[in-house]
Amino acid sequence: MSTQTEEFEPFNTDEIEVTRPDTVTVTLKTFRFNAETDYLPYYKQYTMEVGKDELMLDLLNRIKWEHDGSFSYRRSCRHGICGACGIKVNGKATLACKQNALELVALFGNELLIEPQSKKRAVKDMIIDKKDFWDKHAEVKPYVVADIDPHPEHETKQTIEEFNRFLDSDLCIQCGNCHYACPVVEVNEDYLGPAAFNAAYRFTVDTRDEAGKERLELTAQIGPGVWDCVKCFECAEACPKDINPIEKITKLHNMQFEQGVAKPNVATKHAEGFLRGMKKYGYLDEADIVAYSEGYLGMYKHLKTAIKMMKAGKIHWHSGIPFIDSVPKIKNLDEVQKLIEISQTHTL
Amino acid sequence: MSTLKYALFTGCTAKQSTPELLSSTLAVAEKLGIEITILEEASCCGASHLQDFDEFLAHVLNARNICYAEKLGMTMITICNTCQLNSAMTKHALDTDPDLKARVNEKLAEVGLEYKGTSEIKHFLYALIDDYGLENIKDKVQVPLSQFNIAPFYGCHNIRPSELHHNANGGENPYNPTSLDRLIDALEGHPVDYSHKNKCCGFHVELQANHTSEVLAGNAMVDAIDNNADLMVTPCPLCHLKMDTYQDDVGKVIGRDIELPVLHMPQMVALALGCTPKEIGLNFHVQKATHLYPETA
16 A cells, blocks of 8 residues: 555646646526516526537536526426427527537537527526417317227228328427427417427328318418418428428428318419419519409509509519510420429319 | 539529619629520529429429529529529429439420439529639629628528538528628628528518518618618528518518618629629619619619
C-alpha cells in the first residue's frame, strides 16, 4: 500500500486542459412564465458546457437540476414515444428527447432560444395547455368505427397492402409539433390542423372502419377543413416521426372528389377550375379562375384589386381584351388537351 | 467558366400578371451571359391546387413539362417557388415509384412523349448562387444596393419540404435559410434579419380563407418594416402578388399602414447589374418603389 502511495504523483493542475474538446459553451435563452403569478413572460439565460451526445432533454434537465428547480417541462418516456416533450428551439419544432443539442448549435449558433410549442398557450415555462389540440383530434373520431361482433369466429383480416395505406400515419404520437407549427391554427380557431387531418386520413383508409364518409364531410368544410391549408409544409418539417401530414391533407382533398363528398364551393371550384384555363390556353387563366371560383356575383370583392392591377399594367391589353382573351397560348396545346382528356380521374 | 445553359419554365404568372418577372429574369441572364431557352410548350404546374383535385392528372401534366427540358438535355429552371415545388414533387414521385412512372408514361406515349428523369429541376435563385457563383455575381455589380435595407422573403416552396429540395437548393435549412441574405450581401445591400423571412405569405388561401391569408402576409410585412426594411425581395411571384397587389387590404386587416415595395429576386439582381427600373418593369408593381426610384411613378 505504502509503495503505491509513494508512486502516486498528484495532478499538476497547470497541465489539465481547461476546455474539454468535445464540449461547446452554449447559452440557452429560455422562455419563463408562470400563469398563476406572472403578468408577462420573460427570458432567462443559462450558460453551460454541452457535450456531443447530449439531447435537448438533457439540457432541460440540467436547467432544472443545476440552475432552477422551479423550471417546468413535460417529459416521460425519453424514447420519442410518449410525445410529451415537444418544444421549439429558435422556432424549430422539435421533440426534446430525440434532438441532439449540438446539431442545433451547428444550425443556429451558440445561443439557442428555448420556447414552448405555443407561447400563447403557456401555463408554466415549457408546459402548454393542449386542450385545442385534443379537442380537434377527438373531433375526427380517431378510432375505428365499426359494429364489433362480440363473439367473432375469425379475425378481421387485412392485406399487407391495406395495412400499408395507413402504416406511416399510424406512427403519430400526438406530440402536437405539427399542430403548433401550423400558421393557420394560430389564425383560424376552427381549423382542425395537420395532426387531426392525419388521424382522419389514418382511420378513413382503414378497411375495417365505417365512418370514412363522415370524416370526409367534416374535413371538406371551409373553415375547419383541409381547404384552409395554406400549403406551407411547416407540418411536414415539424413531424418527429416523418409522417408528412400535408401529404395526407392532399390525399383527403383527392378522396373528397373520389367519393363524391366535394360540393361545388369557392375552394373546390378553385382546384377544379385550373383545368378551364389549361384546356383553353395551357396556362391557368388568372382572371377566369377568380370569376369561376367566386361565382360572377362574388367578383365584386375583387373589383378594387382588379382595377389596381389594371392600372399597374398587370392585367394587360397586349395580347387581347382583358378577361376575355388576354391569356397567351402554349405551344402544342393539343397535347395538354389530350392528356387531360385521357388522364383525368376525378370530377366535381 | 463555360456558358451556363438552362431550359426556363416560366409558369403562368410570369406570362400574365407579373410580366416584369420574366423580363428581369431574361435581363439578368443576358448581363451574366447565361443562355436561356424558354419552354414555350410548358403548361401550368397546377399550383398545388390541381393536385388537390386530381393528383394523377397533375403528375401527367408536370411530367410533360419536364419532358421538354429533357429533350433539350438541359436543367429545367423555374422562377416561381410553387412551379419548383410541383415540378420537383412530380420528378421525385416518378423517380422513386416505377409503377407510377409507367402509368404516367403510358399517358404521355399518347402524345409521343416519354418521361425519363434525366433533367434536374432548380429555381433560378439557386442556379445563380450555386452554379454561377456569388463571387462571380459580385464582380459584375455596377450599381451597389448599399443604400437599401432589403428584407429577404424566402417563400415556402423553395425551402420546404427540405428533403425534396435538398439537392436543388444547396441544402438550405428551412429554419435558417441564408441564400437570399447572401445574395443581397453580394449586391452590397443590407439584408434585414427578421423572424418571418421563412414563413408563409398566405397566397394559396386568398379566395377561400381570405382573413387567414391577409393576416399571414401582414405578420411578415409588419415584421420586415419593424426591422427597418426599405424593400422586400422574394424569389416567388405568388408571394409577390400577395404582398404587392393586396398590400392595402393586408394593412387594413392588420391595422397598420403598410408601404413596402416588394421586388422579384431577378429584379433586385438586375438593378445591381445596371439595368434601369423601367427595363425590369418596376412600373408593373401596385406598390410603387417611387421613394426609391422616382422614375417608376
